[in-house]
Amino acid sequence: MSVLVPARDEARRLPKLLPGLLAQPADEILVLDDQSSDGTADVVCAYADPRLRLIPGRPRPDGWIGKNWACHQLAEAATGELLVFCDADVVLRPGALDAILHEARRQRADVFSVFPRQLTGSPGLGERLLVPLIDETLLAFLPHRLLDLPVPSAAAANGQLLAFWREAYTTIGGHEAVHDRIVEDVALARRARRLGLKLGLALGGDLVQARMYDDYRQTVAGLGKSLRAAHLSNDAVVLASAAFHVTAYTVPWLRWRHGRAWRIAAVLGLAERVLANAKTGRGAYAEAALVPITPLAALPVYATALRRKARWKGRVYP
Known part of the structure; x- marks a missing residue:
């Protein structure tokens, strides 16, 4: 080895x-x-x-x-x-x-x-807002069953x-x-x-x-350089992803008084974070309270992904 x-x-x-x-x-x-x-x-x-x-x-x-x-x-x-x-x-x-x-x-x-297991350590909320999204993407959005089927595009590493x-x-x-x-x-x-x-x-x-x-700034840069490729290198897909997350996790809290369906959606967003943290062993269940503002905090990540160049480790890549 x-x-x-x-x-x-x-x-x-x-x-x-x-x-x-x-x-x-x-x-x-x-x-x-x-x-x-x-x-x-x-x-x-x-x-x-x-x-x-x-x-x-x-x-x-x-x-x-x-x-x-x-x-x-x-x-x-x-x-x-x-x-x-x-x-x-x-x-x-x-x-x-x-x-x-x-x-x-x-x-x-x-x-x-x-x-x-993703660790966070800075005193601010920046890491805690964005880093757990790595686990949630893996556990809540990756169609694991497709990895055993003859679907070459279904791949994760x-x-x-x-x-x-x-x-x-x-x-x-x-x-x-x-x-x-x-x-x-x-x-x-x-x-x-x-x-x-x-x-x-x-x-x-x-x-x-x-x-x-x-910290938050480094997290935005790090996630942003990878996000575009993870969304098929397509601007429309990147924008659709941003709109989906705001709609699914932020809007239900703004619409809390407008019907039972909105309240259920809001609570399910919290439950997803709690379950993801439990599955990975991160704990830190209080992070679920950050779910409503996480999509807004992630908007700079999407903006970074829409750029035509990425900067990392002192180097610039197309």
């Missing part, structure tokens, strides 16, 4: 990630320093474990998304039969890698991804923790096949489905957790 970590300016996050990785039964742990400017390489070199190796990243070729280029280089350097790509914002508890291996085999998955058997990765063409896709995980999943490979999914629970963003 090879654990592969693309890292660009992750000196602050790696001290939380690496101890958990070193507690796993991985045969090798490769961290690629993607031309960082913050001492990422020094953090990696501070750990003395023969399995841990720092790989200096090569300059990014034209047309490549930075993360995809980093993952491509990691795969070239890896020797394992199971390639586990892990983002620097993920934290693995003891037993996580064994659980991933067991569940991938149980589901007979060629490509297997984990949706970490999470690049935060994404594992491939070597043969499957080669068949897909690796990250090179999706080198220009900002939402590379979904693109890889769809390509895998088209090639007849099986996808596997799991919730991270207590074993795999992540804190993706630090």
Whole structure:
């Protein structure tokens, strides 16, 4: 098993990630320093474990998304039969890698991804308003049954923790096949489905957790860069999604006194958040009170998705 970590300016996050990785039964742990400017390489070199190796990243070729280029280089350097790509914002508890291996085999998955338990930590409401939408989208809107049917467009994966058997990765063409896709995980999943490979999914629970963003502004930028691709790269679909969420979760509260149906719709929106938090183990049930204003707080995310360029990690992509 090879654990592969693309890292660009992750000196602050790696001290939380690496101890958990070193507690796993991985045969090798490769961290690629993607031309960082913050001492990422020094953090990696501070750990003395023969399995841990720092790989200096090569300059990014034209047309490549930075993360995809980093993952491509990691795969070239890896020797394992199971390639586990892990983002620097993920934290693995003891037993996580064994659980991933067991569940991938149980589901007979060629490509297997984990949706970490999403953590929020800033004192403001920004993260708590938007980050839980990741879980709600996964649990309330993804048609899971279609993943077992011959519908190639029905595909889901999470690049935060994404594992491939070597043969499957080669068949897909690796990250090179999706080198220009900002939402590379979904693109890889769809390509895998088209090639007849099986996808596997799991919730991270207590074993795999992540804190993706630090505040509201960063959350808007992070979700916004991915939202367009997740909506078929279509402006009309993006706008329809925004209108649906405002109508389904905000308007019922404004119409509370206009009939029983509106009150039922309002309460169901709260129930959805409570159930999603329970399923993922997040708890934080008081977040349900934020549901009516969450679609309004998400409007800047949709506005970001409508732009023709995305900025992330100091790079600009079309």
